[in-house]
Amino acid sequence: MAISDVGLPGEVPWKKMSAEELENQYRPSQWVVRLGAEEALRTYSQIGIEATRRARATRKSLLHVPYGDGEGEKVDIYFPDKAAEALPFFLFFHGGYWQSGSKDESAFMVDPLTAQGVAVVIVAYDIAPKGTLDQMVDQVTRSVAFVQTRYPSNGGIYLCGHSAGAHLAAMMLLANWTKHGVTPNLKGFFLVSGVFDLEPIMYTSQNIALQLTLEDAQRNSPQLKVAQAQPVDPTCRVLVVVGQFDSPEFHRQSWEFYQTLCQGEWKASFEQLHDVDHFEIVENLTQKDNVLTQVGPHPWHPFRGRQHGSRCSLLDAQTRSSRPAWPAWRNSVSTKNTKKISQM
Numbered sequence: 001m002a003i004s005d006v007g008l009p010g011e012v013p014w015k016k017m018s019a020e021e022l023e024n025q026y027r028p029s030q031w032v033v034r035l036g037a038e039e040a041l042r043t044y045s046q047i048g049i050e051a052t053r054r055a056r057a058t059r060k061s062l063l064h065v066p067y068g069d070g071e072g073e074k075v076d077i078y079f080p081d082k083a084a085e086a087l088p089f090f091l092f093f094h095g096g097y098w099q100s101g102s103k104d105e106s107a108f109m110v111d112p113l114t115a116q117g118v119a120v121v122i123v124a125y126d127i128a129p130k131g132t133l134d135q136m137v138d139q140v141t142r143s144v145a146f147v148q149t150r151y152p153s154n155g156g157i158y159l160c161g162h163s164a165g166a167h168l169a170a171m172m173l174l175a176n177w178t179k180h181g182v183t184p185n186l187k188g189f190f191l192v193s194g195v196f197d198l199e200p201i202m203y204t205s206q207n208i209a210l211q212l213t214l215e216d217a218q219r220n221s222p223q224l225k226v227a228q229a230q231p232v233d234p235t236c237r238v239l240v241v242v243g244q245f246d247s248p249e250f251h252r253q254s255w256e257f258y259q260t261l262c263q264g265e266w267k268a269s270f271e272q273l274h275d276v277d278h279f280e281i282v283e284n285l286t287q288k289d290n291v292l293t294q295v296g297p298h299p300w301h302p303f304r305g306r307q308h309g310s311r312c313s314l315l316d317a318q319t320r321s322s323r324p325a326w327p328a329w330r331n332s333v334s335t336k337n338t339k340k341i342s343q344m
């Protein structure tokens, strides 16, 4: 049965998809070209575990630091060797559809970033079914407030999330900091292969654990709210990144979120990273020579040397019409994926 058969209006592409197609679009491992789906998930987890083992063995760290009273409300903080006065803090929220993953296997970028003078904080939150989406958003908000309170003279707080973690990071664009008694020194958001409109997730198997109602999905969809939200710091930048081999729905989610940021007052940029899939995009953050792990005059490179904001304002119309022509790459990927698409 097509989703559109259950009486939903068909104005967005996903509402016209069959349940099977929608399921496939929201299964990133199915779009991995270099490996089979299972192997891609296994490799991702192995690289995360190894990076975490290495980070804990080689970097100065504070592990399992509580940011709240809940059992799951802990962060791991990794420091650069050299002490600095205004240390930039980079917070990472892991992915896994709000129901898998942990901070203990997500210290991907610790090595390259601490080596360049950035403190890295890997945040744990209560995944489903223990935690609800609202609780996870609240936990992540408190983890950010915690870092600001503990390190008030920080040289900027940068939030990075992957997949479901990119959603949680994006929700911080909407946070009401006065409620938390502290305004974090937010300088940048780095949203990697995220989901920003949660409604389609309701119609996939991911919702078995999440149990999202339409109200839950809408309340927790930054896509619906971010145009109205105000940046606390007008210099704060938002980079929306998606992998070339992410699914068309993931491309659409990132692109539409970027466009919506531009309609508001956000300084946003959009990048499609060439030749990487949903998992490689994060695995590559373990590497010192990766484009995303270069720290420059600004604490973190992805925001350096690009025309941030300008693409959103002056060149906006041009950017809109020059959206990356996905899924042009379909033609060049393995027959495995091509077949799936044609079968849809």
Ligand SMILES: Nc1ccccc1C(=O)C[C@H](N)C(=O)O
Binding pocket: 026, 027, 028, 029, 030, 041, 044, 094, 095, 096, 097, 100, 101, 162, 163, 164
């Ligand atoms: N383990 C992850 C870690 C990060 C991001 C996504 C996942 C997923 O497992 C997504 C989904 N279950 C998939 O099979 O693609």
